[in-house]
Amino acid sequence: xxxxxxxxxxxxxxxxxxxxxxxxxxxxxxxxxxxxxxxxxxxxxxxxxxxxxxxxxxxxxxxxxxxxxxxxxxxxxxxxxxxxxxxxxxxxxxxxxxxxxxxxxxxxxxxxxxxxxxxxxxxxxxxxxxxxxxxxxxxxxxxxxxxxxxxxxxxxxxxxxxxxxxxxxxxxxxxxxxxxxxxxx
Amino acid sequence: xxxxxxxxxxxxxxxxxxxxxxxxxxxxxxxxxxxxxxxxxxxxxxxxxxxxxxxxxxxxxxxxxxxxxxxxxxxxxxxxxxxxxxxxxxxxxxxxxxxxxxxxxxxxxxxxxxxxxxxxxxxxxxxxxxxxxxxxxxxxxxxxxxxxxxxxxxxxxxxxxxxxxxxxxxxxxxxxxxxxxxxxxxxxxxxxxxxxxxxxxxxxxxxxxxxxxxxxxxxxxxxxxxxxxxxxxxxxxxxxxxxxxxxxxxxxxxxxxxxxxxxxxxxxxxxxxxxxxxxxxxxxxxxxxxxxxxxxxxxxxxxxxxxxxxxxxxxxxxxxxxxxxxxxxxxxxxxxxxxxxxxxxxxxxxxxxxxxxx
Numbered sequence: 383x384x385x386x387x388x389x390x391x392x393x394x395x396x397x398x399x400x401x402x403x404x405x406x407x408x409x410x411x412x413x414x415x416x417x418x419x420x421x422x423x424x425x426x427x428x429x430x431x432x433x434x435x436x437x438x439x440x441x442x443x444x445x446x447x448x449x450x451x452x453x454x455x456x457x458x459x460x461x462x463x464x465x466x467x468x469x470x471x472x473x474x475x476x477x478x479x480x481x482x483x484x485x486x487x488x489x490x491x492x493x494x495x496x497x498x499x500x501x502x503x504x505x506x507x508x509x510x511x512x513x514x515x516x517x518x519x520x521x522x523x524x525x526x527x528x529x530x531x532x533x534x535x536x537x538x539x540x541x542x543x544x545x546x547x548x549x550x551x552x553x554x555x556x557x558x559x560x561x562x563x564x565x566x567x
Numbered sequence: 568x569x570x571x572x573x574x575x576x577x578x579x580x581x582x583x584x585x586x587x588x589x590x591x592x593x594x595x596x597x598x599x600x601x602x603x604x605x606x607x608x609x610x611x612x613x614x615x616x617x618x619x620x621x622x623x624x625x626x627x628x629x630x631x632x633x634x635x636x637x638x639x640x641x642x643x644x645x646x647x648x649x650x651x652x653x654x655x656x657x658x659x660x661x662x663x664x665x666x667x668x669x670x671x672x673x674x675x676x677x678x679x680x681x682x683x684x685x686x687x688x689x690x691x692x693x694x695x696x697x698x699x700x701x702x703x704x705x706x707x708x709x710x711x712x713x714x715x716x717x718x719x720x721x722x723x724x725x726x727x728x729x730x731x732x733x734x735x736x737x738x739x740x741x742x743x744x745x746x747x748x749x750x751x752x753x754x755x756x757x758x759x760x761x762x763x764x765x766x767x768x769x770x771x772x773x774x775x776x777x778x779x780x781x782x783x784x785x786x787x788x789x790x791x792x793x794x795x796x797x798x799x800x801x802x803x804x805x806x807x808x809x810x811x812x813x814x815x816x817x818x819x820x821x822x823x824x825x826x827x828x829x830x831x832x833x834x835x836x837x838x839x840x841x842x843x844x845x846x847x848x849x850x851x852x853x854x855x856x857x858x859x860x861x862x863x864x865x866x867x868x869x870x871x872x873x874x875x876x877x878x879x880x881x882x883x884x885x886x887x888x889x890x891x892x893x894x895x896x897x898x899x900x901x902x903x904x905x906x907x908x909x910x911x912x913x914x915x916x917x918x919x920x921x922x923x924x925x
Contacts, residue, residue: 427796434785434788437784438782438784438785441746441784442746443746444746445746445747445780450750451752451753452753454753455750455752455754455755458754458758459754459757459758459761462758462761462765463761465765466761466764466765469765
């Protein structure tokens with residue numbers, strides 16, 4: 383009957399051999415000046431390689447172990463079931479309940495931010511227009527208007543996040559000189 | 568100390584790459600490929616296929632090669648660096664090459680199973696080559712999962728394939744020669760189903776975790792120590808960087824094909840038993856009567872040699888051969904030895920069967 387190969391035992395024997403015989407011998411030779419540092423270095427790497435091989439063999443042994451496999455298999459199954467429940471709960475809360483209680487979704491807040499940004503650039507363009515026409519008083523008024531609308535919009539965003547407040551649709555301002563109209567919030 | 572500092576530095580770089588990959592894996596993003604080494608032209612796009620055409624500078628052979636890559640990583644590993652490129656070798660040997668660049672599935676593609684990939688996408692790609700070249704038959708080379716797809720395709724559409732080369736094919740999954748197979752056995756079918764119920768597809772990070780689990784010490788530490796030890800070797804660091812990029816280029820696996828793969832091919836071993844069906848048709852490997860070269864990597868730690876060696880027993884033709892080469896699974900497409908000896912041998916085998924030559 384042939385002897386059964388045990389890879390784990392082979393790897394342990396290899397590591398023990400390097401650590402207990404080869405490495406101390408190489409270190410001693412190096413200290414006594416009989417061996418070069420390169421030989422010691424190579425023996426060090428040999429020990430490292432033996433350790434890595436043993437670690438790989440241990441992992442393989444673990445994977446092949448029935449109990450370990452059962453534990454991992456069941457843990458993965460359980461984790462997936464938990465995740466499914468969590469996903470379903472999150473979907474229920476954020477997909478339906480969240481908007482139902484009046485809280486804005488991320489997309490609503492993002493849309494609001496974009497609108498504020500558009501409003502700012504419109505006001506900036508308007509300011510430029512006014513400055514070019516030397517209409518100082520109108521410029522000041524436009525700046526005040528921009529600041530007020532911006533603050534209003536920012537407050538609206540905060541209020542939306544806090545309690546679901548939705549700002550009313552603004553009135554479209556009457557056309558100015560160029561007939562330009564404000565963007566709708 | 569330089570040793571610890573260097574290895575710690577490499578390890579941190581690797582950890583950042585891994586985290587980045589995991590982050591992408593939770594979404595639907597796929598990392599960008601590095602710039603192509605060999606120029607190509609996309610000649611067809613449809614379904615989940617983008618078909619690349621690499622033109623041989625001095626074409627000798629009439630029948631072009633269709634390279635069928637795996638679904639789970641990006642194909643740039645076949646064209647990694649000048650002088651280290653499978654595509655370059657085939658072009659130099661006078662073959663035009665068409666590479667199937669599988670497009671990553673989105674959640675809406677969760678319905679895609681073997682039927683969609685084999686009978687629709689792969690068949691459309693072969694049809695595109697037939698039209699472009701004005702030919703009836705193509706040579707097919709499939710690698711890993713791509714070899715499995717090629718095998719199924721050839722069995723179901725044998726009239727369109729002139730010669731078939733399968734590389735590291737997961738065919739007979741009956742034996743549990745790799746330790747990781749035992750671990751996967753412990754996850755029941757409901758577990759695999761849950762994955763697709765939660766995510767739609769098998770997410771990229773899960774594919775990555777499976778590969779990492781196959782050699783945990785290597786991925787956690789040894790590859791960085793290897794980089795330190797080989798840093799002086801010419802080109803090693805660049806190759807390491809590219810290879811790592813490929814290792815992190817995982818692509819999700821469409822939900823249905825993931826379930827079919829795990830439950831029918833891996834667990835029930837239906838393909839080797841002759842019971843596997845694609846699109847309602849049983850896959851009968853005896854229909855494969857054209858020449859077949861089955862390449863087996865002797866040290867394969869992803870698809871054990873025993874999972875591919877018995878393939879030829881079921882093939883119908885008489886011109887069939889196993890080519891066993893002393894390399895690993897990835898080494899079959901990137902190692903110097905495989906590129907110098909194995910791939911020229913594959914090209915030579917195909918050239919011998921290119922009848923008539925141009």
